Amino acid sequence: AQKITQTQPGMFVQEKEAVTLDCTYDTSDQSYGLFWYKQPSSGEMIFLIYQGSYDEQNATEGRYSLNFQKARKSANLVISASQLGDSAMYFCAMREGGGGSYIPTFGRGTSLIVHP
């Protein structure tokens, strides 16, 4: 079974509007971490936001927020006030277990295109 599922291969949004990118995960661990990365056409994976499984508050980083619904095993990324520079691939990833042996598993990604 897929550990990370991103069901939206492509998303389109108008500049300045908000967009939600979906991510569901599968784990039996109690301690885990969820990440979102942005990959522009240059190839570099850029870290956006992190949510720990024990964090009670949803993570926020500037225009990025993570809608963490533990019971539903979902970790959707919300981008507010989209900008043209947000056009990129977005990957959800999960680290299982605690400690420093940190090997995240990535989903297949969602392509986001922001229209002017």
Add this chain to the structure above:
Amino acid sequence: DAGVTQSPTHLIKTRGQQVTLRCSPKSGHDTVSWYQQALGQGPQFIFQYYEEEERQRGNFPDRFSGHQFPNYSSELNVNALLLGDSALYLCASSLVEFGYGYTFGSGTRLTVV
């Protein structure tokens, strides 16, 4: 402060050949992980190096091997190249005790013909 540096940026090889990709981690990081990203896919974990030893390995054949040097830089070697090895190879560095906080390089685009 330089981030993760990978070289070369692009490479074309013939089936059956061998290739070496290089990675210099972000200053202060001691752990290097390698990922393979095929077109249209998410990155797949190859292996991770810490203290010059392979700590964990993903589901990749022995044709994929690596090395970490005392200065924490790392190499990924692939022998007997197959067409299916064509991909973007990403290097990520981190601090072993930090738990999260990968910094990725821009990758090496390998094309096998």
